[in-house]
Amino acid sequence: MDAIPVRPARIQDVAAAAGVSVSTVSNVLNRPERVNARTAERVRDAVAALDYVPHPGAAGLRTGHTSSIGLVLPDVTNSFYARIARGAADAAYDHGYALVLCHSGDAPEREQGYFTMLVEQRAVGAVVVPLSADPTRLTRLRERGIPLVLADRAMPAQDGCSVSVDDIAGGRIAVQHLLGCGARDIVVVNGERSIRQCTDRYQGARQAVRTRREARLGQVVAEEMTVAYGMEIARGLDDLPDGVFCTNDFLAAGLCRGLAERGVKVPEDVQVVGYGDLDIASFVGTTLTTVRQPVEDLGRAAVEMLLDEVEARAEHAHEARVFAPGLVLRDSTLSLAAG
Amino acid sequence: MDAIPVRPARIQDVAAAAGVSVSTVSNVLNRPERVNARTAERVRDAVAALDYVPHPGAAGLRTGHTSSIGLVLPDVTNSFYARIARGAADAAYDHGYALVLCHSGDAPEREQGYFTMLVEQRAVGAVVVPLSADPTRLTRLRERGIPLVLADRAMPAQDGCSVSVDDIAGGRIAVQHLLGCGARDIVVVNGERSIRQCTDRYQGARQAVRTRREARLGQVVAEEMTVAYGMEIARGLDDLPDGVFCTNDFLAAGLCRGLAERGVKVPEDVQVVGYGDLDIASFVGTTLTTVRQPVEDLGRAAVEMLLDEVEARAEHAHEARVFAPGLVLRDSTLSLAAG
Structure with a gap:
């Protein structure tokens, strides 16, 4: 032998x-x-x-068992979280770990129930998209010996690793693009101020507009970030802007549909940029120029940072890794004309 | 104590x-x-x-450990599979089991790698949406002591349990609805004959048409079941039918868009029914009447049938459970007028 x-x-x-x-x-x-x-x-x-x-199979046979990592998410049918799950599953597989899917279903008791389960199962760690910003439960989990990586939320580096997307940069490139395509009177169709992503995306939009003296920026806040509210906002716009940045693709799809009903043409009359690159972005009447977030990469990195902590505790340094979003050019802006 | x-x-x-x-x-x-x-x-x-x-937490504390169930899927970002995962995760949680997400990514070696991992991890069983109809690998897994439930595919009952949706019934109710709304000259826009779901849905459509002497049924086969092919088919239809049944929602969304480009009105000129109740069904210009599949129920039932086998081996009887699809009424048919 x-x-x-x-x-x-x-x-x-x-x-x-x-x-x-x-x-x-x-x-x-x-x-x-x-x-x-x-x-x-x-x-x-x-x-x-x-x-x-x-192959994890072969690796497991050497060590005699397969260890688990928890992945705690609000809803796996939300495409953003599903993409995190795919990235995390790929990374866990590559490293020979089993990924336990914990679907908290927006219920805090259930999130807590999963944390207990992970402790019992002797999971080596967990990647968590937390339901609330309240860090108490997460701290308790860490105290019970389960290292954590937060996903889609930044965390002070002394407390652990985190992965998130730079939403300020996302808002900035969206509006920079509108400006580059000739828009000067720009409206941000945004979600509620209490949503961190929304305020960040708006802040990025403001940074972009400040670089152009002649450009103006307005904001309309939608009660919910849905197609229906996007349509309603399109119907209610009195003075049409020449550019609209919607902070998610549902709002953008609804806005395009509402504008079409009014006989307003996208992109000739109003240019539109969405956010998220959801499936609908390429299905709506006018396909959407939108901001793409590297969500699979985020899920993968979360698992890899977690395993770095698990497998190399002494040398491990916590890190808040922030991913850069990018722009996907489609028909709702005059991208090609603008060069 | x-x-x-x-x-x-x-x-x-x-x-x-x-x-x-x-x-x-x-x-x-x-x-x-x-x-x-x-x-x-x-x-x-x-x-x-x-x-x-x-709570699985409490149950686990009693028994001292949490057992695992594998869920093997081709792609968790496909909304059909994501919904299976949600149903399966809910059921596993309710019964106090950890659900291991195995994302085979359409790669047979990787599916095999996951099977090996599940054996090592001493998973009590697995719910599998298999990549191919070849039962050899699955049989081998069962021989290694891992009970299986197949999802989205029927299986001879002596080999184990399975859960699937009745696609013949789905095709039948789609076309029955078109007939009930007054359509008489109906076209099925279908995927390739090699896809079992497609031939089943068409067979259901034929059953429905046979009940009406004056009704006619045609078929157009799309190379891919995508929005783009749906649009292309809409452009190529010479004699417009008064009803179209598309065997998935992507084709239906593309068809509606292609018809709109030609100035053809949905539902006034042509009524359209989709299949799947994907997110896009409610986002496209004319929201789609479509067939809804109880996919979460399917995922949940798969886990429960698996646990019935695991926890009560002696009394367990294999079952091929088939779920009935239903119809979601929206704007692409004259449902309300037809009563």
Whole structure:
């Protein structure tokens, strides 16, 4: 029989040896078509040199068991959270961990019930999209020996890692784009002030407008961020702006539909930018230019930061990683004309 | 100290004592607003009489550990599978089990890797939406002591339980509705013949048309079941039918958009019924009348049938449970006029 190695190579070891990120190693192993041939060869050489075994099955057989990570989410049928789940599941698989899906269903008792379950199950840690900003429950979980990474919410770095998207940057690039396409009289159709993402996106919009002396910025607040409210706002706009930034795609889809009913053309009369790149963004009458958030990356990074803490407690440094959003160009702005 | 009970009451015991389904007990405990007051009282009485502890946390503390169930899916960001996951997560939580999310990503090796992980983790069983109809891998998993329930696919009852939706009935009610709204010249816009759901939905459509001597049924097959192909088909229709049944909502949304471009009015000129009740069904220019599938119920039932097998092996009888779809009335048919 062969000698059992002291510590089997981990995916991080392969990444370090090949000089690439863990995601790239994972892509070479699972989605090779996404990686260029040269990089892939370097990764495969590192895999061979370190005798790295990528399948969690094989890794588990070595250690005799599979450890669990919890993923606590409000609602897995919300596409934003589903994308976090996909990224987290991919990362957990690559590292040989089981991902326990905890669907809190917007109920705090149930979120708490899942925390108890994770403690009992001796989960090595959890990625949590928390229901409320109240950190007490989360602190208690950490005190019971379960490391946490917060997703879609920043956290003071001394308390643990977090991953989130930079919503100020998202608002800024949305309105910069409208300005670049020639819009000067811009309205932000926003959600309630109490939603952190909404105030951040508006703040970004203001930063963008400040760079243009002749540009004006207004704001209309929708009671709910739905298609129906977007339509209602379109019907109620007295002086039509030449650009509208809606802080989610539902509002934007409703706005486009409401404008169409009034005979207002998008993008000729009013240019519109949404936020989120939800499925509907490419299905509505005028496909939406919108802000895309790297949500799968966020889910993946959360799991990887968690495992870094779990597997390398001594060296681990907490980090609040913030992801940059990007713009997807479609028909609701004059992007091509503006060059 | 109190004596430890021989076997703590399970949710099934409460359901039996109250004379209701397990789902109803779960609703009383988690979503009481959904249950009428009288039923809720009966359930609460049974909970008290049996000293039933609903939280998985508490149940786990009694037994000292939490067992796992695997949920193997092709893609959790597909809303159909996300809804299965929600139903399965709810049921697992109610019964005190951890649900391990296995995102096979359309890769057979990865599906296999997850099966190995579930064996190692000593999962008590798995709900599987299999990637291929090839039963070999699934049989092997069962031989390794992991009971399975297939979801979204029927299975011979001697091999295990399965849950699926009756697509023939779905096609039938879609076209019955078009006939009831006065349509007589009906076209089915369908996906490829190799997709079981597509041939079933068409078969249901034919059954419905056979009940009306004066009605005619045609079929157009789309290469892909997407918005783009729906639009293309709308542009290519020479003789306009008065009713169209699209076998998914993407095709229906595209068809409506393509018809609008030609100046054809939905529902006045052509009535349209979709299938799936995806989010887009309520977002498109003309909101879609469509077939709704009870997908959460399917996920929930799969977990409950699995646990019935796990917890009561001797008495368990395999079952192929088939769920009935229903119709959601919206603006793309003359439903109200037809009464």
